[in-house]
Amino acid sequence: MSNILVILESRDGALRPVSLETLGAARQLADARGSQVLAVATEQGTYDAAALGAAGADKVLVADATAHSADGAAATTARVAKEQNCNLVMAASTVRGRDLGARVAALMGGGLAADCIAMDFADAASPTFTRPVYAGKAELKVRLANGVGVATLRGNFFAPAGRSSEAAVENIAAEAGKAHVSGISAQSSGRPDVAEANRVVAGGRGLGSADNWHMLESLADALGAGLGASRAVVDAGWRPHSEQVGQTGKTVAPELYFACGISGAIQHLAGMRGSKVIVAINKDADAPIFQHATFGIVGDVHEVLPALTEALAAVPS
Amino acid sequence: MDIISFVKRVPTTTTIVSIKDQQLDPQGVEYVMNPYDEFAVEEALKLRDEAGSGSVLAVSLSDGAAQKELRTALAMGADEALLLNNAEAGNIDCMTTARALADSIQGRNFDLLLFGKQAVDRDQHGVGPAVATILGVPCITEVVKLTVEGDKVIAEREVEGARETLEASLPCAITCQKGLNEPRRASLKGIMAAKKKPLETREVELAGPSMEIVEMALPPKRPAGRMVGEGAAAVPALIDALRGEAKVL
Numbered sequence A: 001m002s003n004i005l006v007i008l009e010s011r012d013g014a015l016r017p018v019s020l021e022t023l024g025a026a027r028q029l030a031d032a033r034g035s036q037v038l039a040v041a042t043e044q045g046t047y048d049a050a051a052l053g054a055a056g057a058d059k060v061l062v063a064d065a066t067a068h069s070a071d072g073a074a075a076t077t078a079r080v081a082k083e084q085n086c087n088l089v090m091a092a093s094t095v096r097g098r099d100l101g102a103r104v105a106a107l108m109g110g111g112l113a114a115d116c117i118a119m120d121f122a123d124a125a126s127p128t129f130t131r132p133v134y135a136g137k138a139e140l141k142v143r144l145a146n147g148v149g150v151a152t153l154r155g156n157f158f159a160p161a162g163r164s165s166e167a168a169v170e171n172i173a174a175e176a177g178k179a180h181v182s183g184i185s186a187q188s189s190g191r192p193d194v195a196e197a198n199r200v201v202a203g204g205r206g207l208g209s210a211d212n213w214h215m216l217e218s219l220a221d222a223l224g225a226g227l228g229a230s231r232a233v234v235d236a237g238w239r240p241h242s243e244q245v246g247q248t249g250k251t252v253a254p255e256l257y258f259a260c261g262i263s264g265a266i267q268h269l270a271g272m273r274g275s276k277v278i279v280a281i282n283k284d285a286d287a288p289i290f291q292h293a294t295f296g297i298v299g300d301v302h303e304v305l306p307a308l309t310e311a312l313a314a315v316p317s
Numbered sequence B: 001m002d003i004i005s006f007v008k009r010v011p012t013t014t015t016i017v018s019i020k021d022q023q024l025d026p027q028g029v030e031y032v033m034n035p036y037d038e039f040a041v042e043e044a045l046k047l048r049d050e051a052g053s054g055s056v057l058a059v060s061l062s063d064g065a066a067q068k069e070l071r072t073a074l075a076m077g078a079d080e081a082l083l084l085n086n087a088e089a090g091n092i093d094c095m096t097t098a099r100a101l102a103d104s105i106q107g108r109n110f111d112l113l114l115f116g117k118q119a120v121d122r123d124q125h126g127v128g129p130a131v132a133t134i135l136g137v138p139c140i141t142e143v144v145k146l147t148v149e150g151d152k153v154i155a156e157r158e159v160e161g162a163r164e165t166l167e168a169s170l171p172c173a174i175t176c177q178k179g180l181n182e183p184r185r186a187s188l189k190g191i192m193a194a195k196k197k198p199l200e201t202r203e204v205e206l207a208g209p210s211m212e213i214v215e216m217a218l219p220p221k222r223p224a225g226r227m228v229g230e231g232a233a234a235v236p237a238l239i240d241a242l243r244g245e246a247k248v249l
């Protein structure tokens, strides 16, 4: 049966963890098909044969492109898919992954199952993907026509395979692109990005002002968490849009989400309802966020957050 | 500068979803221009006006109802509108949409194609880069800052944990992210003027679907949560719950 091709994403030469999750999902499906998992890296970098093999790859093809170019990367991926008999391409549902996914689907003449959170491969030739729609207010189960096309997978929903086997790593030629990345500046907070973090501490208008954010930063650092914000806070200019969680911000699904001084508007819930454990801290016992929280504390953030940070410092991790 | 701006009609973000026949039950649902498409229309108008010449065409594919959203684009300041009609358009995948949109503008001159980064109904993030790929023009997605100098395009976008600057040349496609601009509201004068602007309606064929919907369902309910207490005094109980019960610490 036909092979599966995974697009690897890296930054500054280092592989993004979410690519390992995608490899794990592809491995499960390939095992059900009795076929192979190939991976294509469209940027130069360090590709560790043991780590990639362990996550699920049989073979890794590294293209010799220097700067990232989405159309170039898509052309390279579509060429490899054809050469290596892959009718299904998988990528992480990141900014770059979403971009590449749509282009590769177009080049393959296939479909696009975007931002999937589950996969059912009872029919391994044409698996069924579950994807949230209407900002998570409903879910679609979809199938690519003839099993041909691209699936992008949301972070934190799939796991690397954990095998003990090494991938073969080969170099291939890259296709040229028309648009390319000419500069990249990393955000230097040292905290994980809210969309990728396994734990998120998010604040809303209830924090009172931008100056109060040090309370959230201390809590985030005690937890190793990323920072999130409601739109009210972003619109007020207290925090950058890159931290906004919700329907018109980022969709997150961490293991642990703290909603501090956030009321729980439907558009905010849309971005975080997939979190495994939700903690809400709000001074209004009737705030809608409590209806969606796993654990709630009714109280003033000025009082609860410092106490929480202090108590966490005493918890052995 | 000749710009084509793509506009989708979508349910408002406060819509309560109920399901009928494996689709959103349209009963009581209010529709608007996709919020990200407002950024696209705004950017189109700004660039046209800066260039001092050219036109903005707004295009929408729908089951006929997107007249209203196209009129909104015209009222904001677009010059003309094209409504692509197909009874099935409400329930097709983004690659089928992309093929139909690309077909409809084949042969038409443009400098820029502007899309929203995603339509907030099916959340696919696919149509912009797919149309660009089909037409063979470069595309930059999820743009928060756009500069056009001559035929050079410089755009910025936020990727997870970093900000990228990208370059391409015209003709080019852009998908618009929040932060790019502040969309204007249509003025009364704009709304009056829109009534006289050209809005062409065209029946279109759709290619066979590239994705099949097996089922639409409401998401599984979260298990009921509980209050652990009030104020700072509740902190120990919360930590116990996170460690013992939820096992996340």
Ligand SMILES: Cc1cc2nc3c(=O)[nH]c(=O)nc-3n(C[C@H](O)[C@H](O)[C@H](O)COP(=O)(O)OP(=O)(O)OC[C@H]3O[C@@H](n4cnc5c(N)ncnc54)[C@H](O)[C@@H]3O)c2cc1C
Pocket (backbone or CB within 6 Å): A203, A204, A205, A206, A207, A229, A230, A231, A232, A233, A244, A245, A246, A247, A248, A249, A250, A260, A261, A262, A263, A264, A265, A266, A267, A268, A271, A281, A282, A283, A284, A287, A299, A300, A301, A302, B013, B035
């Ligand atoms: C098209 C559209 C898209 C949108 N997209 C998004 C989106 O992506 N993300 C998003 O978040 N919103 C989005 N919104 C906005 C959303 O509707 C809400 O307005 C917003 O989420 C409210 O933010 P908030 O909870 O911080 O503020 P508020 O609703 O003002 O809530 C503040 C909360 O803080 C509590 N509080 C106040 N003081 C304290 C204190 N000292 N201690 C503890 N608690 C306190 C209050 O009880 C209240 O519950 C969108 C809206 C629209 C129309």
Ligand SMILES: Nc1ncnc2c1ncn2[C@@H]1O[C@H](COP(=O)(O)O)[C@@H](O)[C@H]1O
Pocket (backbone or CB within 6 Å): B006, B007, B008, B009, B034, B036, B037, B040, B059, B060, B061, B062, B094, B097, B101, B114, B115, B116, B117, B118, B119, B120, B122, B123, B124, B125, B126, B127, B128
């Ligand atoms: N039916 C449609 N008619 C016009 N434009 C559309 C349509 N569907 C999607 N688009 C455009 O493509 C963008 C991304 O949509 P999607 O890929 O569905 O998330 C939207 O913001 C619109 O600009």
